[in-house]
Amino acid sequence: MEKILVGLKRVVDYNVRVRVRSDGSGVETDGVKMSINPFDEIALEEALRIKERGDAKEVIVVSIGSSDSQQQLRTGLAMGADRAIMVETDATVDSLTSAKIFNALVEREQPGLVILGKQAIDNDNNQTGQMLAAIWGRPQATFASEVVLDGDKATVTREVDVGLETIEIDLPAVITADLRLNEPRYVKLPDIMKAKKKPLDQIPLADLGVTQSAGLTNVIFEPPEQRQKGIMVDDVAGLVAALKDKGLL
Amino acid sequence: MSKILVIAEHDGATLNPSTAKSVACAASISGAEIDIAVFAADGSEVCAQAALLDSVSKVRQIDNAANQSALAAVIAPQVVALAGDYSHIFGASTTFGKDLMPRVAALLDVNQISDIMEVTDERTFKRPIYAGNAILTVVAPAERPVVATVRTASYQAVGEGNSAPVEIAAADADIPSHTRFIELKAGKSDRPDLQTATKVVSGGRALGSSENFDIIYALADAMGAGVGASRAAVDAGYVPNEMQVGQTGKIIAPDLYVAIGISGAIQHLTGIKDAGTIVAINKDEEAPIFEVSDIGLVGDLFKIVPELKDAVS
Numbered sequence: 136m137e138k139i140l141v142g143l144k145r146v147v148d149y150n151v152r153v154r155v156r157s158d159g160s161g162v163e164t165d166g167v168k169m170s171i172n173p174f175d176e177i178a179l180e181e182a183l184r185i186k187e188r189g190d191a192k193e194v195i196v197v198s199i200g201s202s203d204s205q206q207q208l209r210t211g212l213a214m215g216a217d218r219a220i221m222v223e224t225d226a227t228v229d230s231l232t233s234a235k236i237f238n239a240l241v242e243r244e245q246p247g248l249v250i251l252g253k254q255a256i257d258n259d260n261n262q263t264g265q266m267l268a269a270i271w272g273r274p275q276a277t278f279a280s281e282v283v284l285d286g287d288k289a290t291v292t293r294e295v296d297v298g299l300e301t302i303e304i305d306l307p308a309v310i311t312a313d314l315r316l317n318e319p320r321y322v323k324l325p326d327i328m329k330a331k332k333k334p335l336d337q338i339p340l341a342d343l344g345v346t347q348s349a350g351l352t353n354v355i356f357e358p359p360e361q362r363q364k365g366i367m368v369d370d371v372a373g374l375v376a377a378l379k380d381k382g383l384l
Numbered sequence: 385m386s387k388i389l390v391i392a393e394h395d396g397a398t399l400n401p402s403t404a405k406s407v408a409c410a411a412s413i414s415g416a417e418i419d420i421a422v423f424a425a426d427g428s429e430v431c432a433q434a435a436l437l438d439s440v441s442k443v444r445q446i447d448n449a450a451n452q453s454a455l456a457a458v459i460a461p462q463v464v465a466l467a468g469d470y471s472h473i474f475g476a477s478t479t480f481g482k483d484l485m486p487r488v489a490a491l492l493d494v495n496q497i498s499d500i501m502e503v504t505d506e507r508t509f510k511r512p513i514y515a516g517n518a519i520l521t522v523v524a525p526a527e528r529p530v531v532a533t534v535r536t537a538s539y540q541a542v543g544e545g546n547s548a549p550v551e552i553a554a555a556d557a558d559i560p561s562h563t564r565f566i567e568l569k570a571g572k573s574d575r576p577d578l579q580t581a582t583k584v585v586s587g588g589r590a591l592g593s594s595e596n597f598d599i600i601y602a603l604a605d606a607m608g609a610g611v612g613a614s615r616a617a618v619d620a621g622y623v624p625n626e627m628q629v630g631q632t633g634k635i636i637a638p639d640l641y642v643a644i645g646i647s648g649a650i651q652h653l654t655g656i657k658d659a660g661t662i663v664a665i666n667k668d669e670e671a672p673i674f675e676v677s678d679i680g681l682v683g684d685l686f687k688i689v690p691e692l693k694d695a696v697s
Contacts, residue, residue, distance in 0.1 A: 152650070153517040162518050230486070231495045258513050258520075259631065260498050265456065265486035274457055274563040277483045280625065290566065294625045295479040296579070296634070297395075301566040302455065308562075314615065314632060315625060349525035351495050357519045359512065362657065365678035371691045374663065377679045381661055383583075383640045384607075384696060 136247025136306065138193045139182040140240060142233075143211050144172040145204040146257040159355040171207045174252025176214075178312040180319040181282060182250050183215045190284050193217045195244060199228050199236055205335065212330035213322040219333070224340035229350045230258075234266035239343040241271055246307060248289075253278050253311040264311035274304035278313040386416040386506045388472040389444075391463060392434055393480045396424060396452070399433040401580045402476035402534075404541035409534040410474050411439040411542060412503045419444055421466055421553070423459050425452040436544040444553040453565030454480055460487035462555035467492060467529060471506070477533035477635070478579075489531035497522060497532035499635075511535070515631040516654030536579070537637035537658045571626050573611075575601075578627065581610030584638040584659075586629055589616035590645025590667070590685060597622050599686070600644060603693045612636070614646045630655035645685045648673025665689070 147153055148168040155162055171179075182194045196211035198204035199222040208219035222236055237249060254261035268275035276282075276291035280299065283290045284306075293300045294313045368374045378384040388410040393400035403420065410418045420434045420443045427445045434443045444466065450458050463484070467473060473488060475481035477499045489496035502510040507524045509532065524530045578584060585607065587600040597617070604611045612629040613622065629636060631651040637658035644665045646652060653676055656662060664677035665688050674680045681688060 147514070149651075153514040155518045162514060229495050231490060231493070234490060254632070256515065256631070258498075259515065260496075261482050262486035262489070262496050262498065265483060266490035266496075268457070269460065269487040269490035272560075274560075275483070275487065276563075277456070278479060293479075295568075296626060298568065298570040298624065298626050300568045303564045303566055305562040313625075315619065348493050348495070349528060351497065351525070352523040354508070354521040354523055356513075357521070359516055359519050359657070362662070362676040362678075364675055365662075365680065367674070367680045367682070370681070370683075371688055371695055374679060374681050374692065375695045378640070378661075378663070383661060 136191050138195060138244055138246040139185060139191045140237070140244060140246040140249045141175070141179045141182045141194060141196050141211070141216065142237065142251045142263070143175045143179065143196050143198045143207045144252070144255045145169050145198060145200060145207045146172045146255055149173055149256060155356045155358045159357060161356050169203070169206070171210055172252050172255045174254060174312050176319040177314065177316050178250040178252050179211055179214055179216060180317045181312060182248070184317065185284065191247065195220060195246070197222065197237070197240060199224065199233055201225050202337070208335055209330050210322060212333045212335070213326040214320060215326070217333065219335040221335060221337045222340055222343065223337055230260050230262035231266055232345065232347050232350070233263045234270055235345045236340070236343060237263070237267045238270045239345055248307060249309045251309065251311050253313050264309045268309040271309070274308040275311070276302060276304050276308060277311040279310050280313050280315045282310060282316070386413050386471045387469060388413065388416050388418045388474060389466065389470040390418060390420045391473065391475040391481070391484065392420050392422040392430060393476055393478060394422065394424065394430040397429055399430050400476070400478070401541055402478050402536045403434065404437050405536040405539040406474050406476045406534040407437050407439055408539040408542045409500055409503065410472065413472070413506045417441050421446060421463065423448070423451045423462060425449050431550045435548040435550050436546055437548070438542040438544070438546045440546055440548040442548050443550045445550055446553050446555045448559070450559045455563050455565060456483040456487045457560050457563040459484055460491055461557035461559065463488045464491045465555040465557040466553065470529060472530040472532070475533050477535050481533045485531055485533050492529055492531060494528050494531055497524065497530065499535040500532050501535045501538040512654065515651050516657060517650065535635060537635045571624050575604060576608065576610040578610045578612050579634055579636055582638055583607055583609035583640040584612050584636060585609045585642045585644065586612035586614065586646060587617055587622070587644050588614040588646030589620060591617060591622055594622045599689045599693070603689050606693045606697045609642070610638070614652050643673050643677070644689060646673055647671045648676065
């Protein structure tokens with residue numbers, strides 16, 4: 136295939152202890168480390184491996200949001216993507232709108248595959264890939280842990296609740312990456328320098344002709360109820376006694 | 385009044401327990417009329433089980449050879465064909481529901497609400513985000529269907545004292561052939577199912593190997609418990625993926641959860657926050673798991689676990 140499109144979402148880093156703002160308007164992002172959504176990094180790694188095997192010619196990374204996300208696109212370019220598209224908007228973009236944006240880019244770029252992370256670790260929605268596949272009218276292979284390409288088909292193994300499911304899909308299609316699809320490479324310093332010269336297109340969201348549907352309204356963000364720290368026991372006998380006390384043994 | 389369609393999850397013969405929990409969520413919307421849709425090659429057996437669920441008005445049986453395997457691309461257009469005058473369409477937040485429901489939502493041109501943990505009113509819902517570090521209240525737009533997945537750990541299954549009518553329904557939809565089922569490798573286990581077990585024993589990276597994980601299985605068997613694992617243990621290859629508990633694995637709510645050699649990353653804790661009692665066994669007394677455990681024991685798991693097994697046998 137000619138092209139693979141990969142989405143890179145800028146999210147609060149995996150290791151940050153997220154805190155809800157006291158006014159309930161959202162979570163604290165000021166001065167917080169931001170990174171590529173970990174599932175998206177896996178998606179990009181898979182696209183790069185497909186290209187390195189000679190099954191694709193170009194890997195294009197896409198981000199949607201404020202221009203801050205260019206940082207994540209540059210990291211994607213340093214990992215090995217060929218070019219980047221920054222869809223710029225200061226508005227909050229929901230999953231359905233993201234899917235419509237990707238669909239608009241699909242119409243422009245005509246990729247053989249779109250690989251996205253299965254979920255973003257900020258809103259934990261797990262929707263955009265499935266929605267894109269629906270709008271595009273193409274197959275979806277979600278929660279992928281193995282992808283094998285064969286001409287105009289792909290065989291994808293999916294992590295499902297009871298184990299591993301394998302499906303065959305016709306291309307073009309959407310694949311969403313699960314944790315064990317691969318281990319993303321580290322970026323090397325010379326690649327970061329090279330990435331600065333790779334093309335990065337900025338497209339205002341309005342230019343894509345995407346119509347937003349009535350979205351969900353976020354009313355309030357609240358901290359979760361905390362579990363209380365319990366008792367410590369000294370040995371197995373103490374543990375067994377405590378469990379018996381609670382009627383659990 | 386709310387009219388809710390719940391999409392049944394099943395393996396062709398048995399209704400998945402997640403369906404009764406999705407019904408429970410639907411029933412928490414006051415005055416709701418609830419139907420269940422069963423998409424199968426031959427759904428008779430599953431429909432009979434669905435008809436037992438309390439709060440259900442009727443079961444709609446949609447038989448089609450294409451529904452032999454639960455492929456989202458195949459089922460989604462059929463759900464849309466049935467969507468008609470339903471105000472809500474719910475599925476469980478299982479891998480089946482997570483695969484299917486966003487596809488349904490996009491075909492209906494609405495956003496989807498993921499992981500409902502609490503119903504405020506028929507259009508207002510609470511859901512966890514940021515691995516459970518924040519709870520978001522969202523309102524769905526008026527005049528549009530609410531498509532959502534239900535966080536099953538937040539709900540108790542409805543009872544089975546009903547005898548709702550089963551009607552054969554036709555879903556007039558273009559069914560694509562671009563997605564084909566090849567095979568399902570299901571983990572074989574005689575142990576209680578992780579998602580419904582009342583007791584669960586989980587092991588983490590500290591087990592060190594797949595062989596060492598045997599002491600976890602032995603303890604679980606002595607307790608009649610299901611077995612889970614942290615992401616680290618799955619990534620290290622000690623156990624298969626279907627055992628992962630946490631943000632990106634299974635969200636569970638057993639009466640008793642025993643975390644062994646699991647440090648307690650937030651991504652793991654979000655999968656167990658609704659457990660009745662959490663027991664933590666870890667050699668590191670500073671491990672975050674002890675901040676949320678009800679009973680903690682610091683020590684060498686390779687000594688403690690066999691001893692505990694003998695004590696409960």
